[in-house]
Amino acid sequence: EAEVAQSPRYKITEKSQAVAFWCDPISGHATLYWYRQILGQGPELLVQFQDESVVDDSQLPKDRFSAERLKGVDSTLKIQPAELGDSAMYLCASSLALEGFAYEQYFGPGTRLTVT
Amino acid sequence: TQLLEQSPQFLSIQEGENLTVYCNSSSVFSSLQWYRQEPGEGPVLLVTVVTGGEVKKLKRLTFQFGDARKDSSLHITAAQPGDTGLYLCAVSNTNAGKSTFGDGTTLTVKP
Numbered sequence A: 001e002a003e004v005a006q007s008p009r010y011k012i013t014e015k016s017q018a019v020a021f022w023c024d025p026i027s028g029h030a031t032l033y034w035y036r037q038i039l040g041q042g043p044e045l046l047v048q049f050q051d052e053s054v055v056d057d058s059q060l061p062k063d064r065f066s067a068e069r070l071k072g073v074d075s076t077l078k079i080q081p082a083e084l085g086d087s088a089m090y091l092c093a094s095s096l097a098l099e100g101f102a103y104e105q106y107f108g109p110g111t112r113l114t115v116t
Numbered sequence B: 001t002q003l004l005e006q007s008p009q010f011l012s013i014q015e016g017e018n019l020t021v022y023c024n025s026s027s028v029f030s031s032l033q034w035y036r037q038e039p040g041e042g043p044v045l046l047v048t049v050v051t052g053g054e055v056k057k058l059k060r061l062t063f064q065f066g067d068a069r070k071d072s073s074l075h076i077t078a079a080q081p082g083d084t085g086l087y088l089c090a091v092s093n094t095n096a097g098k099s100t101f102g103d104g105t106t107l108t109v110k111p
Helices: none
Strands: A005-007 A010-013 A021-023 A031-037 A044-050 A053-056 A064-067 A075-079 A090-097 A105-107 A110-116 B005-006 B010-014 B020-027 B031-036 B044-049 B055-058 B060-067 B071-076 B085-091 B105-110
Touching: A010 A021, A021 A064, A021 A090, A021 A110, A031 A075, A044 A064, A044 A075, A053 B020, A105 B031, A105 B044, B005 B085, B010 B020, B020 B085, B020 B105, B031 B071, B044 B055, B044 B060, B071 B085
Parallel strands: A010 A110, B010 B105
Antiparallel strands: A005 A021, A021 A075, A031 A044, A031 A090, A044 A053, A064 A075, A090 A105, A090 A110, B005 B020, B020 B071, B031 B044, B031 B085, B055 B060, B060 B071, B085 B105
């Protein structure tokens, strides 16, 4: 069964350092999402790609976060510099549009980031 | 901005009991998904719906969707410890593929 791959699974970094996360979506899924999930809350969309283009990055803190999907396949999310408040689970998901507006999203296992 | 409210926030029950959790939207949605998330893992899709009034069953799980397309419920019959997890609903109302997630219901089923 096809899965969304993410790495690393866990990352501990000191504040002010740079950190990067990688995601490989399910083959053929044109839409890719990066979410941030704080413990006890639902996922919050950071950025959405359609192929290599950014569709929505309205909630991405652009002064420190960047995301790219150069060839429209895998993607990288970067934080520089990391702050204590960035500690969270970072989730990647991909989707294939169904009939109408039903967008079923398939999630990777996530990267648990701890900033010390 | 579409707001999603899930209730209850926490639910702790004994094995074998039945339960219902709810998802309510501030506006009409075009599609809705329910996900289940275990600690330290990503959400896993349970069901998706696009038709108001629809009922879908997945083994012991029954999903109901309101006729007005603003609410949904998830009913679990004879809950098992393996049902423990965070149950999330997500709705979308555009053709841009963007979904809004609720904060979920944390379910604990005690053996």
